[in-house]
Amino acid sequence: MKKLISEVESSQVEVLDEFYELYAHYMVSWKDENLGKESATISKFVSFLFPHGSSSCQKLRKFVVPLQCSLNMLAGDTGCSIWPSSLYLSELILSFPDIFSTRKCFEVGSGVGLVGICLARVKTSSVVLSDGDPSTLANMKVNLGLNGLCCLSSATATPERTKEDLQTVECMHLPWESASESELEAFAPDIVLGADVIYDPVCLPHLVRVLSILLRPKQTHSSTHSFPGSEHVEDANHTNDVDNGSHGYKARVSECPVAYIASVIRNIDTFNHFLGIVEQSNLSICDITDELKPMNLLPYMYSYNRSSIRLFTLKFK
Template identity: 50%
Template sequence: MHFMRNLLSKDSLLNKTNHIYKEISFVSSTHDNVSSSLISVVARLSCSSNMLEGDTGCSLWPSSLFLSEFILSYPEIFSTKCCFELGSGVGLVGICLNYVGASKVILTDGDTSTLTNMKENMELNNVCIKLEDFEELKESKNKVECKYLSWEEASESDLRGYQPDIVLGADIVYDPVCVPHLVRVLSMLLRRDSKQGEVNRKSGDELEMDGPVAYIATVVRNAETFNCFAKAAADAKLSAINIGSSTAPSNFLPYMLSYDRSSVQLLKITLSS
């Protein structure tokens, strides 16, 4: 079994005084009742050494760990799907989406330094990154696109070409000022006139897909902010239900004792019919 540890390297890519390098290993348990397949995923990540200094985008958050476990627990939901993540941070979710065979992975963030760090993390994990200057990567099986996206400035024309099957986010409900912009972006990404999603599980299951869906993992640190998001989502005719208990993912991080899985809510968000 691998354990999370700080990685030291003389490589110039890893020479950052305010960052540490972690290795996150997702491992299957012999008592796993959710995922039927053996999982062995190792993610190497450059992370902020002190999130209190404002480098929150490069920090590793519990919701990102939870969402990654969810993806690895239910690979059939994400396999062959176009997946679009908001506020991708260090890129851990993207690495897991690539592992389960998503047809396309678009990772976005509104902070340029976070985006640069995210791209470096993709390189650390040998994930093929689509860059605008490299057209030959368009047909790559494992391509991942890292894109700058400001929620405040995003327009329908910016997002029209993506038409994702699944939208994801981890710990992106944190600032009431950003909530209206986040809800607007979610609404645009979930709105689609054609290309309905496929049913992944039996009828009536909470993981059934019928059109684009968003999975947002979040820790409710401030009830007022979360209620602000819930109201804004409802006003935008978005249905948001907490499926964290009924579809709890496997515990692929049994060694990470400081990781409190019970504090994370998993919201399934769709356009109301």
């Protein structure tokens, strides 16, 4: 309505008073309903648009993700709104599904759950989403439901999964400060993900501790295992390069898990602090932003500045 009013005004045409009144009414009632309510939520639809077909006859294939988010960016310890790095990781997953499919994926600081929804889409072996904030976790579960994914809480989770469970995503309360070593070791993920989780200097040592446990090489006694839904069988001493069509970037299928961490570097001191802690740990970090570029699947989202995001891999040294 605002846009229409300004367009009509700029073309020197008179706007009906009723139209101004209706606009004012909506503005005031919306504010009354939502102002001061920390928990006020809105529904968003993130539509990933895949170009396909020949250039003369390009049609768009869509993957639409409905999400419940908060109007307040700080709600749920920042976890109830969508941050740009989760859009970026989602584009990465949908651009290079072979990196993630048939792998055991674990996300830290999952927020609204968008990354997990994209992981479920590319048929990972399993997806575990985690967050330290209980209200974020509750909102994430709503979003999994909105996307037809069955949410398994950690209490009812079983390590063995069947093909019927492939659309199941596990959600767990996992504050980095208190997550125990044995609890983390039990997940033994192939891939760890994190979007916009490098921002609070106080939490960073705890985050790096969590990552270093999750990224430990798998025990040799579990030397072979298969991923449900795939023919893939791995040996502990065996590594394969899998070309994912990603312009030279090769994801290593090995027993050493890898973390993909996307981040907007808002404060360089905080980021350098993170690098310092990683340096002192048993992890190595590599900036792969220029090597592994996702497709632009959100071309209509002008507020999403992809160039501000860096993508890192972390591995056990």
